[in-house]
Amino acid sequence: MKAEWIAADWGMSNLRVWAMNGRDVVAEATSDAGGNVLDREQFEGALLTLVSDWIDGPVDVWACGTVGSREGWIEAPYQPVPCAPAARTVIAPTQDPRLTVHILSGASQAEPADVMRGEETQIAGFLSGQPDFDGVLCLPGTHTKWARISAGELCHFRTAMTGELFQLLAQRSVLNHSVGDGWNGEAFATALDDALSRPERLATALFGIRAAEVLNGSDGAAARARLWGTLLGVELAAMKPYWLGQEVALIGAPNVTETYRAGLEAVGLTAQCHDGTAMVLAGLIAAREAS
Amino acid sequence: MKAEWIAADWGMSNLRVWAMNGRDVVAEATSDAGGNVLDREQFEGALLTLVSDWIDGPVDVWACGTVGSREGWIEAPYQPVPCAPAARTVIAPTQDPRLTVHILSGASQAEPADVMRGEETQIAGFLSGQPDFDGVLCLPGTHTKWARISAGELCHFRTAMTGELFQLLAQRSVLNHSVGDGWNGEAFATALDDALSRPERLATALFGIRAAEVLNGSDGAAARARLWGTLLGVELAAMKPYWLGQEVALIGAPNVTETYRAGLEAVGLTAQCHDGTAMVLAGLIAAREAS
Numbered sequence: 001m002k003a004e005w006i007a008a009d010w011g012m013s014n015l016r017v018w019a020m021n022g023r024d025v026v027a028e029a030t031s032d033a034g035g036n037v038l039d040r041e042q043f044e045g046a047l048l049t050l051v052s053d054w055i056d057g058p059v060d061v062w063a064c065g066t067v068g069s070r071e072g073w074i075e076a077p078y079q080p081v082p083c084a085p086a087a088r089t090v091i092a093p094t095q096d097p098r099l100t101v102h103i104l105s106g107a108s109q110a111e112p113a114d115v116m117r118g119e120e121t122q123i124a125g126f127l128s129g130q131p132d133f134d135g136v137l138c139l140p141g142t143h144t145k146w147a148r149i150s151a152g153e154l155c156h157f158r159t160a161m162t163g164e165l166f167q168l169l170a171q172r173s174v175l176n177h178s179v180g181d182g183w184n185g186e187a188f189a190t191a192l193d194d195a196l197s198r199p200e201r202l203a204t205a206l207f208g209i210r211a212a213e214v215l216n217g218s219d220g221a222a223a224r225a226r227l228w229g230t231l232l233g234v235e236l237a238a239m240k241p242y243w244l245g246q247e248v249a250l251i252g253a254p255n256v257t258e259t260y261r262a263g264l265e266a267v268g269l270t271a272q273c274h275d276g277t278a279m280v281l282a283g284l285i286a287a288r289e290a291s
Numbered sequence: 292m293k294a295e296w297i298a299a300d301w302g303m304s305n306l307r308v309w310a311m312n313g314r315d316v317v318a319e320a321t322s323d324a325g326g327n328v329l330d331r332e333q334f335e336g337a338l339l340t341l342v343s344d345w346i347d348g349p350v351d352v353w354a355c356g357t358v359g360s361r362e363g364w365i366e367a368p369y370q371p372v373p374c375a376p377a378a379r380t381v382i383a384p385t386q387d388p389r390l391t392v393h394i395l396s397g398a399s400q401a402e403p404a405d406v407m408r409g410e411e412t413q414i415a416g417f418l419s420g421q422p423d424f425d426g427v428l429c430l431p432g433t434h435t436k437w438a439r440i441s442a443g444e445l446c447h448f449r450t451a452m453t454g455e456l457f458q459l460l461a462q463r464s465v466l467n468h469s470v471g472d473g474w475n476g477e478a479f480a481t482a483l484d485d486a487l488s489r490p491e492r493l494a495t496a497l498f499g500i501r502a503a504e505v506l507n508g509s510d511g512a513a514a515r516a517r518l519w520g521t522l523l524g525v526e527l528a529a530m531k532p533y534w535l536g537q538e539v540a541l542i543g544a545p546n547v548t549e550t551y552r553a554g555l556e557a558v559g560l561t562a563q564c565h566d567g568t569a570m571v572l573a574g575l576i577a578a579r580e581a582s
Contacts, residue, residue: 112499114502115502115505159498159499168459173456203529206452208404238491238492
């Protein structure tokens with residue numbers, strides 16, 4: 001089985017590749033050779049480890065994500081907004097003459113200072129299916145992106161570190177004694193509402209999760225929902241100019257987009273969820289076809 | 292050298308003991324036998340390791356902190372506010388007949404749920420020197436406490452996880468690439484002011500520290516000051532009912548009280564700083580003398 005071309009989503013912690021025939025996936029593979037474990041000269045080898053069985057002659061690879069950062073294979077300079085997302089590439093230096101590796105640029109914003117790398121390709125994938133979309137895309141994750149889309153362009157965006165805060169607090173703070181598995185929709189809704197109306201109380205609300213456990217006994221599901229509700233409530237309070245009166249679509253992993261969908265529902269919005277992996281692949285297909 | 296009595300500040304990560312003659316310190320010692328590395332039956336041995344040279348007959352030990360938690364030597368139930376701080380003790384079970392170990396209770400609040408354990412003794416120490424103080428004490432640290440004091444009593448209090456958030460973000464988040472040593476007073480003041488007026492922007496302000504470094508180059512001192520300013524600004528926004536128009540005194544380690552002093556100065560308050568170690572020792576002395 002040989003690939004006509006290869007798509008690659010190359011993040012900090014993982015590399016995911018697809019053997020493509022036109023728009024069809026004919027094989028796929030993943031490894032943990034993410035950008036944060038590779039030196040510059042190791043990227044080509046990490047790619048070939050996954051794709052060498054798919055190639056027997058010249059092949060184009062289209063890649064996005066950390067691979068194009070300053071610490072990646074080669075820096076693909078950010079495109080300043082407003083811009084058509086994922087519309088610029090650089091060619092990575094290779095030793096294997098069969099490879100032509102196109103690396104997509106991320107997007108940057110000067111004021112307020114912000115950057116994205118990888119999400120722009122998901123946005124391009126979404127727009128390839130809905131070219132007339134005018135509204136807001138929210139891409140929840142470690143660093144959640146909110147992006148204003150109009151006339152096929154990424155107009156402006158903002159990043160919230162909510163996902164990383166959740167992970168740090170649930171796993172490495174005093175709250176790791178309190179946060180368990182499961183979910184409690186009522187605790188989520190109450191915490192979200194409190195945080196939306198009094199976002200400044202974040203640091204006290206967080207310790208309140210611990211104090212409630214010490215005084216009233218543990219409920220790991222409620223604590224987990226309360227932590228998410230608190231953090232997402234503060235984020236929604238900050239992002240109000242993005243979502244108020246807007247059409248919002250969510251792109252990401254199903255578990256986290258569902259949390260955001262519930263949060264947006266609490267402020268009166270109906271948001272569709274789109275799978276992040278499908279969108280990044282669609283974005284890589286679109287970038288190849290536009291070239 | 293023998294001790295008339297022994298004072299002990301027994302936190303999560305450290306044990307600090309003083310050999311006392313009345314109110315005078317005649318010797319001191321510390322170890323890393325904090326509450327979070329000891330099983331219940333190990334507390335007595337950890338104490339004796341530090342103090343056995345100081346005793347040759349019956350001796351009273353006065354201790355506060357984690358040692359009295361549910362996972363400590365013996366649980367010293369919280370005193371509900373309003374209360375005279377550090378006014379209740381339990382006696383720990385001992386095998387060595389020479390030891391009588393008095394463990395001070397922390398304080399709790401039902402609504403909003405909150406707890407402290409250790410800080411109540413610092414408050415008692417402060418009040419032993421300023422019995423007529425009517426105002427607010429702020430005890431910055433991993434879990435910063437704000438406490439309303441009136442007529443010698445702890446009336447109500449709130450905890451902010453600001454110190455723990457700073458540590459997690461500076462050491463374990465994407466910001467660990469940005470935050471360095473040193474300080475930039477202007478970056479601190481600007482971030483504090485921004486966060487005070489728009490506290491809901493916390494999660495975006497945090498990522499903004501990273502984005503600014505990626506786009507504009509690194510300045511570790513500015514990033515560190517900006518992270519502190521952002522987190523402290525959100526805390527001060529939440530704690531406004533505590534400090535607005537109040538006399539505020541700070542108790543804690545000199546580096547962190549200085550950061551809070553600068554933050555309070557930015558909102559127009561002049562706060563005196565008191566050393567946390569001196570206050571906890573004064574509180575243990577006061578508890579012994581009141582018994």
